[in-house]
Amino acid sequence: MIVIDEQNIIIRNYIAYLEFLNQKLSKFFESQKPYIFCKKGCGQCCKHSQFPYSAIEFRYLLSGALTLDNKTQKKIELNIKNILEKKKKSRAKKFLYDCPFLIDNVCSVYNYRGVICRTFGLMTSTENQKIKAPFCAFKGLNYSNVLNLRKKNISVRKFKKLNTTSEPLGFNVSYKYLTCTDYEEAFNIKFGESKPLIEWFL
Numbered sequence: 465m466i467v468i469d470e471q472n473i474i475i476r477n478y479i480a481y482l483e484f485l486n487q488k489l490s491k492f493f494e495s496q497k498p499y500i501f502c503k504k505g506c507g508q509c510c511k512h513s514q515f516p517y518s519a520i521e522f523r524y525l526l527s528g529a530l531t532l533d534n535k536t537q538k539k540i541e542l543n544i545k546n547i548l549e550k551k552k553k554s555r556a557k558k559f560l561y562d563c564p565f566l567i568d569n570v571c572s573v574y575n576y577r578g579v580i581c582r583t584f585g586l587m588t589s590t591e592n593q594k595i596k597a598p599f600c601a602f603k604g605l606n607y608s609n610v611l612n613l614r615k616k617n618i619s620v621r622k623f624k625k626l627n628t629t630s631e632p633l634g635f636n637v638s639y640k641y642l643t644c645t646d647y648e649e650a651f652n653i654k655f656g657e658s659k660p661l662i663e664w665f666l
């Protein structure tokens with residue numbers, strides 16, 4: 465008798481969704497090349513945040529962590545322990561922390577990272593057509609060469625100076641949208657409950 469593992473099918477479908485997402489986001493990043501300054505070892509987007517993760521994303525992330533060497537796994541475990549201790553003492557309504565999977569400023573589970581992590585660095589467009597720069601624009605990184613940071617809009621003067629035909633654009637890459645039921649139906653997956661990454665370790 466052939467036994468079909470339902471969980472494996474779900475993960476296989478999730479991987480297909482991630483491949484689709486990667487293709488979509490790669491096109492966005494490619495079109496924004498003149499404004500993107502991401503490089504390995506930056507890692508600022510992996511710090512001081514909440515990192516929403518759904519059940520399926522978390523499961524896949526863990527499967528990636530299990531492929532790491534023992535030393536790296538131990539570092540991640542220690543990071544998780546330290547963050548949870550800080551969380552216990554914190555009175556903040558919105559507890560912010562550095563991602564425990566960030567080791568030496570590099571994502572240790574890059575190929576297994578969640579949806580939100582894949583969108584870091586793009587400019588987003590909101591439902592009312594407003595654009596929102598990534599936080600690192602204010603640190604002299606992505607889009608800082610084309611934004612008027614005081615007025616929080618695109619500077620025509622800066623854009624002209626860059627002498628590029630690629631327009632700075634915002635994309636609908638909100639976590640809510642990328643994990644909506646349309647995608648669940650299209651890829652036959654269920655994202656499941658979503659919560660800050662660290663809360664999956666409670």
Ligand code: SF4
Nearest residue numbers: 510563565566571581
């Ligand atoms: S999983 Fe990786 S990319 Fe995502 S926040 Fe953590 S270190 Fe950054």
Ligand code: SF4
Nearest residue numbers: 502506508509585600
């Ligand atoms: S999105 Fe911003 S903070 Fe993150 S790696 Fe790129 S430049 Fe650095």
